[in-house]
Each structure stands twice: as structure tokens, then as C-alpha cells.
Amino acid sequence: MKANLVMTKELVVCHPDQTVLEVMNILREKTFHVLPVVDENNKLLGAVNMLGMLSKLVPEYIVNGDLKSISYAPDMGLLGKHYKEIVTHKVVDIMDKKPTVVGENESLLSVTASLIAFDRFEYAFVTNKQNVLLGIIAASDVVRSLAQFDPEVLFDA
Amino acid sequence: MHETTSHVIFGIDPTWMAVSILLIVYGVIMAEKFNRAVLSLLGAGLMILCGVITQQQAVAGIDFNTIGLLTGMMVIVSISQKTGMFQYVAIKAAKAVKGDPWGILVMLSVVTAVFSAFLDNVTTVLLIAPVTLLITDALGIKPYPFLFAQILASNIGGTATLIGDPPNIMIGSAAGLSFYEFLVNLAPITPFIFLVTILAIWVMFGRGLHATDDAKALVMEFNENDAIQDVPLLKKSLFVLAAVIGGFTVAHSFHLEPASIAMFGAALLLLLQTWGQDTHAKDHAYEGIMAEVEWTTIFFFVGLFIIVTGVEHTGVIEMLAHKTLELTGGDFNATAGAILWVSAIASALIDNIPFVATMIPLIESMAPTFGGADALVPFWWALALGACLGGNGSLIGASANLIVAGFAQRAGHPIYFLQFMKHAFLLMLMSIAIAHAYLYLRYLS
Numbered sequence: 001m002k003a004n005l006v007m008t009k010e011l012v013v014c015h016p017d018q019t020v021l022e023v024m025n026i027l028r029e030k031t032f033h034v035l036p037v038v039d040e041n042n043k044l045l046g047a048v049n050m051l052g053m054l055s056k057l058v059p060e061y062i063v064n065g066d067l068k069s070i071s072y073a074p075d076m077g078l079l080g081k082h083y084k085e086i087v088t089h090k091v092v093d094i095m096d097k098k099p100t101v102v103g104e105n106e107s108l109l110s111v112t113a114s115l116i117a118f119d120r121f122e123y124a125f126v127t128n129k130q131n132v133l134l135g136i137i138a139a140s141d142v143v144r145s146l147a148q149f150d151p152e153v154l155f156d157a
Numbered sequence: 158m159h160e161t162t163s164h165v166i167f168g169i170d171p172t173w174m175a176v177s178i179l180l181i182v183y184g185v186i187m188a189e190k191f192n193r194a195v196l197s198l199l200g201a202g203l204m205i206l207c208g209v210i211t212q213q214q215a216v217a218g219i220d221f222n223t224i225g226l227l228t229g230m231m232v233i234v235s236i237s238q239k240t241g242m243f244q245y246v247a248i249k250a251a252k253a254v255k256g257d258p259w260g261i262l263v264m265l266s267v268v269t270a271v272f273s274a275f276l277d278n279v280t281t282v283l284l285i286a287p288v289t290l291l292i293t294d295a296l297g298i299k300p301y302p303f304l305f306a307q308i309l310a311s312n313i314g315g316t317a318t319l320i321g322d323p324p325n326i327m328i329g330s331a332a333g334l335s336f337y338e339f340l341v342n343l344a345p346i347t348p349f350i351f352l353v354t355i356l357a358i359w360v361m362f363g364r365g366l367h368a369t370d371d372a373k374a375l376v377m378e379f380n381e382n383d384a385i386q387d388v389p390l391l392k393k394s395l396f397v398l399a400a401v402i403g404g405f406t407v408a409h410s411f412h413l414e415p416a417s418i419a420m421f422g423a424a425l426l427l428l429l430q431t432w433g434q435d436t437h438a439k440d441h442a443y444e445g446i447m448a449e450v451e452w453t454t455i456f457f458f459v460g461l462f463i464i465v466t467g468v469e470h471t472g473v474i475e476m477l478a479h480k481t482l483e484l485t486g487g488d489f490n491a492t493a494g495a496i497l498w499v500s501a502i503a504s505a506l507i508d509n510i511p512f513v514a515t516m517i518p519l520i521e522s523m524a525p526t527f528g529g530a531d532a533l534v535p536f537w538w539a540l541a542l543g544a545c546l547g548g549n550g551s552l553i554g555a556s557a558n559l560i561v562a563g564f565a566q567r568a569g570h571p572i573y574f575l576q577f578m579k580h581a582f583l584l585m586l587m588s589i590a591i592a593h594a595y596l597y598l599r600y601l602s
Contacts, residue, residue, distance in 0.1 A: 059290070060568070061567035062287075064567065066287045072248060072380050072382075073295075073379055077295065077378050
């Protein structure tokens with residue numbers, strides 16, 4: 001099965017010069033995990049997700065465990081302070097510039113392999129040769145396709 | 158000296174062999190491409206394999222007092238740091254000044270200096286620097302001035318006691334100087350050097366440190382009580398730390414070496430740490446602590462002692478000592494001054510541990526010129542002051558400096574080599590000038 005048959009085509013997208021706050025609000029309201037970032041010609045530039053934003057709130061020395069314990073630090077104060085600053089930035093500053101991308105004619109086996117290999121939050125963007133965004137395939141889409149392919153054999157076992 | 162010649166393979170003169178091994182090992186250590194423990198052990202092995210010294214002579218050359226003291230303190234510190242007591246003190250100090258940035262800089266520097274006097278400097282900055290980054294983050298201020306002050310404070314504090322800095326451990330052990338003697342002779346001058354350094358830092362950075370009221374309030378939200386991890390272990394650790402430091406102070410009167418005190422304290426704390434737990438948990442905890450001991454440092458010392466013993470054996474170091482004395486005209490004051498300044502400049506640029514390891518036999522062989530080993534005591538203070546304070550001269554001057562720079566990098570505020578040197582080198586020279594004046598007034602005339 002080809003990627004363009006499995007992908008979700010109705011996409012909410014954002015643009016690089018939108019603020020992080022606007023994008024975070026969209027993600028929260030729609031309970032999406034990820035939002036593609038495209039230019040005016042719908043070419044894929046990157047992707048924004050919650051975890052990518054959160055990673056900008058915590059400095060590397062805390063993430064990599066230089067401090068054995070930081071329970072004494074005012075968590076909401078420090079996180080809030082950085083959040084207030086990061087939401088004023090543009091999306092382009094925090095986006096993942098190398099999201100997992102697959103071609104529209106790739107097979108589902110190939111798409112699944114890409115999802116696993118690049119391991120970025122269970123989704124891959126489908127683009128054509130000109131890098132124009134066509135759709136998105138999530139790990140759950142792969143499973144759904146399998147269910148439609150042969151529900152009795154594969155899912156009632 | 159002469160009987161070793163026959164063991165030398167390929168007919169190479171042992172003097173050249175020993176000096177070449179030393180220079181190559183030190184050179185490659187400076188290049189920082191290979192692990193320094195591996196290099197020093199390779200060099201030590203070559204000294205024996207090439208017949209410069211025998212294995213017995215090599216083992217006799219290892220200063221087990223230094224090794225035991227370092228290992229014992231590493232065990233004690235790695236257990237007690239689990240309690241969070243050091244973070245507790247750092248946060249308490251920052252809050253005591255109501256979140257004022259300059260006050261925090263001074264307080265954290267004082268805490269760093271005091272801890273560095275009793276723990277090794279690397280451990281101290283490993284504990285304090287991340288807390289400093291958290292606090293400056295809350296303050297919304299660039300951490301550089303704070304970390305800069307902390308590096309200087311750790312090296313100044315480390316100068317004050319026998320156990321503060323590895324060069325002091327080596328000097329104390331080789332010259333038979335006690336913890337108490339270090340306290341009486343070096344501790345009085347270090348607060349003064351610290352004070353002058355802090356004043357200079359105020360001139361450089363102090364007026365630029367401002368924080369909003371919100372930022373100060375955020376610092377006050379740090380909860381030092383949450384830093385304490387394990388109250389029973391805290392009590393045991395404090396008890397053993399106090400006993401060990403007390404033990405160091407009186408050890409000399411009981412003819413005890415500091416290594417015996419430190420190792421006994423370590424064994425006692427290892428026992429107390431898991432008191433009442435089952436055998437499996439005890440073994441697990443014990444193995445965890447043993448894994449945390451910096452064996453790299455320990456084996457680096459072992460190899461280094463053997464390399465220096467090899468070179469010492471060939472008589473080269475004695476010859477260098479005579480050359481040095483020719484240069485200073487055999488004048489006591491001039492020699493003390495030369496030891497101080499050369500140690501300081503050398504320690505700013507190369508690892509002060511191999512430098513001091515080489516200087517110790519060099520100074521020892523000056524004894525006949527100045528009327529016996531007792532007359533050399535001011536030289537030991539000059540070496541200690543020069544080697545410890547010299548570490549402030551550049552970012553590579555001491556391991557603690559590089560540790561702090563590593564944290565700064567990971568916090569997104571890198572400390573650059575030249576930027577640091579521009580600020581620190583002059584302060585280092587100033588501290589050496591103060592040390593020189595102190596030596597002159599107290600020991601020379």
C-alpha cells in the first residue's frame with residue numbers, strides 16, 4: 001500500500017513566523033501531538049511538538065543529570081519563567097528542522113521502517129519531490145491500515 | 158645509581174631513558190588526547206621494563222600516604238554527598254542574603270572556599286556549580302561572574318589545608334608536615350587572598366549585577382530542606398567528617414599519618430552507611446561507593462610517583478636542584494621566591510600534580526645546602542602556595558576549572574579560555590605577590 005493512501009490529508013499547519021504561543025494554543029485545543037511548519041507554497045520546513053518546546057525550558061546540565069536531585073528548586077517558578085520567554089519566540093526558533101519525511105509513493109513497509117528508524121514522536125510527513133506537504137502518517141495509521149486489510153485474521157485472533 | 162646501568166636494554170644510558178620517559182609522558186598528558194592514568198602507568202611500566210629501576214624500587218617510590226588519604230577522602234565524600242548537605246548549605250547561603258546577586262556571589266564563593274579547604278576542589282565545584290547555575294537562572298543573570306569567582310575560591314580555599322588540594326597532600330606527606338602545621342602556616346594567609354580577590358571581582362563585575370524583585374523572590378522560593386535526602390545518613394556523615402577532621406588536627410601528636418585517619422574514617426562510614434540492612438544491600442551499597450572512587454586519579458598518582466622515582470634515581474633531579482641553586486646564588490630568600498613564582502606560572506599552564514611530584518625531590522635535595530631538612534620548611538610553603546594558587550592562572554590550571562567550564566558550556570554560557578585568562582591571570586599574579594609578601598614577613602628576612 002502506498003503512503004498517499006494511508007496518510008491523513010486534512011492538515012492543520014503553521015507558519016515559521018507565528019509565535020510559539022499561538023502554536024501551543026492550537027496544539028492544546030486540538031489535542032494534537034505535532035504541527036507541521038510550512039512556507040507560503042506549502043513546502044515543509046519543519047515540525048513543532050510539545051516535547052520540542054519543553055526541551056527549550058530545561059537547560060542541558062539539568063537534562064543530562066549533572067544534579068542528582070533538583071527537588072529543592074522552585075519548579076513552577078523556573079519552568080514558568082522560561083515558558084513566558086519562549087512563547088514570545090517565533091516557531092522557526094524551536095521547530096524540529098529534520099522531522100521524519102517519507103515520499104508519497106513509498107510503501108507502507110518502508111514508511112513503517114522510517115517511523116521506527118527516526119523515532120520521532122510516532123509520525124512521518126508525506127511530501128512530493130518538490131517537498132510540498134501532502135499529509136501525515138502516524139504510527140496509529142499503520143495499525144489502522146492493517147486492521148482494514150484483513151480484520152478477521154489480524155485482529156480477532 | 159650505577160648498578161642499574163647493567164639492566165638497561167639496548168645499551169641506552171638510564172639517565173636519558175628516564176628523562177625521555179618523563180618528558181614524553183608529561184608532553185602527551187598536556188596534549189590531553191589520552192587518559193592521564195593510562196599514560197602515567199605506561200611511563201611507570203617503561204621505567205621498570207627498561208631497567209631504570211626495579212619493581213621493588215618502584216613500589217617503594219609510591220607515596221602510599223598520599224594514595225591512602227586521597228582514596229579515603231573520596232569514599233567519605235562520595236557517601237556524604239548523597240545526603241544533599243552541600244546543596245543545603247549553598248542554598249541556605251544564597252537565601253541568607255535575600256537573593257541579592259552580589260551577596261549570592263560572595264556567599265557561594267565563601268561556601269566554595271570553605272568546602273574546598275576540606276574536600277577536594279573538583280568535588281566541591283561538582284556540588285556547588287550546578288546549584289549556582291540554577292540560582293543564576295532564577296536571578297536571570299549570566300552565570301559567568303559567579304562561576305569565575307567560584308573557580309578562584311576553590312583554588313584559594315584548597316590552598317589552606319593539607320587535604321584541600323592534591324599538591325598539599327603530596328607536600329605534607331613527603332616533607333612530614335602535619336595537618337595542623339598546614340593550618341597554622343597556610344590557613345592564615347588564604348582569607349586575606351580571598352578577600353582581595355573578591356574585592357577585585359567586585360570591581361570587575363560587582364556593579365553590573367542587578368536582579369528584579371521577582372527574580373530575588375524566586376531565589377527565596379528555593380527550599381533547602383528539600384535538598385536533604387537522607388537524614389540518618391546525614392548524621393552518620395557529619396559525625397565521621399567531624400571525627401576525621403578532628404583526627405587530622407591531632408594526628409601528628411599521636412604519630413599517625415593522615416592516610417590512616419582518612420582510611421579508618423572511610424571504613425567506618427562504609428560500615429555505618431548500611432548499618433542494619435541485609436547482606437545483599439550492604440554489598441550493593443559498598444560496590445556503588447567503590448565504583449565512585451576516582452580510580453583514574455589514584456592510578457595517575459601511582460604511575461607518576463614511579464616515573465619521578467625513576468628520574469630521581471638517575472640523579473637528574475639532584476643536578477637540576479644544583480643548577481637552580483647556582484641561579485639563585487644559593488640565597489635562601491631568592492630560592493624561596495623562585496620556587497613560589499616558578500610553581501605559580503607552571504601550575505597555571507600545566508597540571509600541577511606532575512609538577513609538584515617532580516619539585517618535591519628537587520627541593521629535598523637542596524637540604525644539604527641550607528643545613529638540613531628542617532630548614533626547607535619555608536620552601537614547602539612556597540611550593541604549596543605557588544602550585545595551588547597558580548591553578549587560578551588559566552582555565553586549564555586546575556581540574557576544577559575545567560569542571561566548572563563544562564557545566565557552563567552545558568548551561569549555554571560557555572567560559573572561553575582567553576576570556577578567563579584575561580580576568581584570572583592578573584588576579585593569580587596578585588595572589589602570588591601577596592603570598593610572597595607573607596612568606597617574606599613570616600619566614601624570610
